[in-house]
Amino acid sequence: SRQTGFTLVEVLVAISIIGIMASLLLPAVAKSKTKTKRIQCLGNLTQIGKALYVYGNDHDGRLPWQILPSDQKVELGSGWDDFTMDPAAIFSLPPMKLELGTVKVLLSPLDPERAAYNESAEADWEKYSPINEKLIPPNAISYLLSEGGDLGRPGTVLATTRNLSKCDLAEARWLGADEPVRFRDAMAGLMKGQGNVVLADGSAHFSTDADLGPIGQFTVQHHRSSGxxxxxxxxxxxxGCCGGFEEVPITKVFNTTNGNHHVFIIDKSGSMRNDNRLNLAKAAMVDALYKITPRKKFYIYFFDSGSTPMPGESKRGFKWEVDSIISWVDDKDPGGSTNPLDALQDSFERIGPDTIWLLTDGRFNCRGGGNAVRDLIQNLNTNQMTRVNTVGFHRRPEGVDPILSEIAQDNNGTYYFSRSYKDGKPPQ
Structure with missing residues (x-):
């Protein structure tokens, strides 16, 4: 009897058909999996929104970054002035942890690069608390919080995925894993123009670049809200968004090689007491002053709720000129809030430097916040004749005002981040 079977040509045709079908089906399967992960990410944001809502209901409608200083000291402990605007501290609050249930909620399935950090954080979930100064690691978190989020304004943004190009919704777009440049804040599962958002009304949304920027749908309803x-x-x-920065030790941050007239505007608010920051910043500044040549000039401001300018006019880089202001510098102690507006205005209008160094360890809490600081500098530096370098001094880049990056970029400067340590010195 004759055996039947497929000829070689028939087998090759069948294989080709299977290959074509696979090439058609696999992208659809992959796309379906990505959409499923985006939906799961929305679920995480919804849970974050719920946790913030419950917290707010228990605090007279105030979100963690809006609570009164008396409550901040109770809930955030001795580091309250460092932690108020820090998502790592906010998510570590016991009432927030109770509603979140697990640190896994803070990891987007679209953010596999942070999965290992999040898994490590899971083991210490019960130990996290700002009171103990033990916070969830920032690199275990896939989401940002919105400073302007407000339960009394349902249209405001509460939280987003972290893949924003800038730290300001009015200027940002969604970064993607498919872009030719590899951005630090991109997420592997989100492509260019894709992000997720939760609003104060509890609704979570897929988002595109059309929602962001000065005329974006979410930005406009957020910015124009009231109540x-x-x-x-x-x-x-x-x-939780720290912008682009160059990390430099505080001892080396004040490089006066470029520029002939330097103004130092140094934060001496209450939080500068932490980690001995004010003394370290003063020492770094004085060391830089002793290194400048007599042909260069300098002037100094300290700021808290207001401005404390150096007596007299700008001084030359003679040793005896630097010696003459040491006792004045040493007398400055930390205390008060973080408002550099008066110092900046006087610097531009009276001193007229070619280089400004603006150092802070937190967020500007003058009326209008960081945007008010940025706007003032833009209005005073219209001809771009003054370079403005900014310095964030904190344990984590996320702990300082993200507007520092924008200010430096606007004014031909550099944003430097200097890390502080609990005992004032880096671990050996």
Whole structure:
């Protein structure tokens, strides 16, 4: 009897058909999996929104970054002035942890690069608390919080995925894993123009670039909202977003090689007491002054709730000129809030430097916040004749005002980040 079977040509045709079908089906399967992960990410954001809502209901409608200083000291402990605007501290609050249930909620399935950090954080979930100064690691978190989020303004943004190009919704777009440049804040599962958002009304949304920027749908309804815990337009600054920076030890941050007239505007608010920051910043500045040549000039401001200018006019880089201001510098102690507006205005209008160094360890809490600081500098430096370098001094880049990056970029400067340590010195 004759055996039947496929000829070689028939087998090759069948294989080709299977290959074509696979090439058609696999992208659809992959796309379906990605969409499923985006939906799961929305679920995480919804849970974060719920946790913030419950917290707010228990605190007279105030979100963690809006609570009164008396409550901040109770809930955030001795580091309260460092932690108020820090998502790592906010998510570590016991009431927030209770509603979140697990640190896994803070990891987007679209953010596999942070999965290992999140898994490590799971083991210490019960130990995290700002009171103990033990916080969830920032690199275990896939989401940012919105400074302008307000339960009394339902249209405001509460939280987003972390893949924003800038720390301000009014200027940002969604970064993607498919872009030719590899961005630090991109997420592997989100392509260019894709992000996720949760609003104060509890609704979570897929988002595109059309929602962001000065005329974006979410930005406009957020910015134009009213009511809640504050007057005026809602801040569009994002918390947990640190912008691009160059990390430099505090001892080396004040490089005066470029420029002939340097003004130092140094934060001496209450939080500068932490980690001995004020003394370290003063020492670094004085060391830089002793290194400048007599042909260069310098002037100094310290700021807290207001401005404390150096007596007299700018001084030359003679040793005896530097010696003459040491006791004045040493007398400055930390205390008060973080408002550099008066110092900046006087610097531009009276001193007229070619280089400004603006150092802070937190967020500007003058009326209008960081945006008010940025706007003032833009209005005073219209001809771009003054370079403005900014310095963030904190344990984590996320702990300082993200507007520092924008200010430096606007004014031909560099944003430097200097890390502080609990005992004032880096671990050996």
């Amino acid at each position: 809640g815990q504050s007057l005026g337009a809602a801040s569009t600054v994002m918390l």
